[in-house]
Amino acid sequence: MVAAICVLLIAGCRQEETKITVLKAPSSKNLLCKDERIGWWRQARFGMFIHWGLYAVPAGEWKGEKVPGIGEWIMERAKIPVSEYEPLAKQFNPVKFDAEQWVQIAKNAGMKYIVITSKHHDGFCLWDTKYTDYDVMDATPFKRDILGELAVECRKQGIRLCFYHSIMDWHHPDAQAPFYPKYNDTSKSNPNFGRYVEYYLKGQLKELVENYGPLGIMWFDGEWIKDWTREMGWDMFYYCLSLQPDIIVNNRVGNGRQGMRGLSKSDEFAGDYGTPEQEIPATGLPGVDWETCMTMNNTWGYKSYDNNWKSREDLLRKLADIASKGGNFLLNVGPTAEGLIPGPSVERLAAIGEWMNLNSESIYGTMASPLGEVPWGRCTAKPGKLYLHVFDWPANTKLQVPGLKNKVKKAYLLADKKRARLLVTREDKDKITVTVPAEAPDPVNSVVVLEIEK
Incomplete structure (x- = not known):
């Protein structure tokens, strides 16, 4: 489908018309299928x-x-008005930033991207x-x-680099800056938003892909935000693929996300996978790719007094819980x-790394x-194997495993x-018992492997 969205823009004393032409979906000959693009991500977990x-x-203080x-x-x-927030840039001097160290922390934790x-x-x-x-x-x-x-460091250490990029912009005059003091007012519209999307947002995305990809x-x-439409989401989705054919794009490029649950209302909205925020689906979601994003304490951006840290045990079990549901x-x-x-983040990641x-x-x-x-x-499962967390x-x-009809090899x-064998006995047609050592190998999450007939 091709759609043209016309937005009236005011430039000086005259009105100009900026057209946003929503891109056609590329032909199947030129478009990598989702499975070709997302395979590494499904492996990474x-x-x-x-x-x-x-x-x-x-x-966290003002x-x-x-x-x-x-x-x-x-x-x-x-x-905070733009004029008062901008001067924070003069105080931003992170002299202890070490890209090699950051990437190493992620890699040592078992993170792949x-x-x-x-x-x-x-x-x-x-x-x-340049914008x-x-x-x-x-x-x-x-x-x-x-x-x-x-x-540079991600390439050296074999980690995939990805960028979070906000569609909403409280600083740009063509976006949400004029909405002050309620930057997040979803009832307001900016008549210049089309110009922001075409010349600023897309321009910066091109820079990011071409200069750092x-x-x-x-x-x-x-x-x-009110100004972002379903058509704009599809346009941006295909725009990203035009910049890099094998890139993955999350579902927040479209406007069909159902709140913190993170899943799109339907496949009418753009995006490769769902993004639950601060929560884990109760069950697996067959046929749906999804990724839970979560904080270790109560904030995403640094707050000096937020010390409500999730425990190592909690985070390790959340990792297993999410993987067990295909996320x-x-x-x-x-x-x-x-x-x-x-420090508390580094300590928890190191502990996860030891387990990994x-x-x-x-x-x-x-x-x-x-x-x-x-x-x-x-x-969790792979072809021919079950991993009991x-x-x-x-x-x-006596570890009882219900619901298993396959023969355990x-x-x-x-x-x-x-890989010393553990005794397996079948209780009935769909339940087995594995005799395990008296002491757990890990006090938080011990993994028993079952090799099974397919």
């Missing part, structure tokens, strides 16, 4: 989200008062863009291309204004459990390098 920008400077809510929304929550905020809702850009001086190279004393340094994902957000886990860190990933060193086979490339709900934990180790050494502990 675990990635790092990074929210970083000027909001790390106030760190004019001596703590501002409720998530840190990266302080401009909106504290009703990094998604960083190239531009969040506040409009500040973490790269040297504005409101960026790290021109507006700050730091004057280093953060995205460029990360791109190839990228893994273009991770959009801020699509709930990916995008776990967030919010670096400080100095450029450091907070022994058990990553039970996460990477796995599919949703065929067993349904199990009483002792979760289950045992949270509650049986005191009597071998059972062993994934952490056991010798």
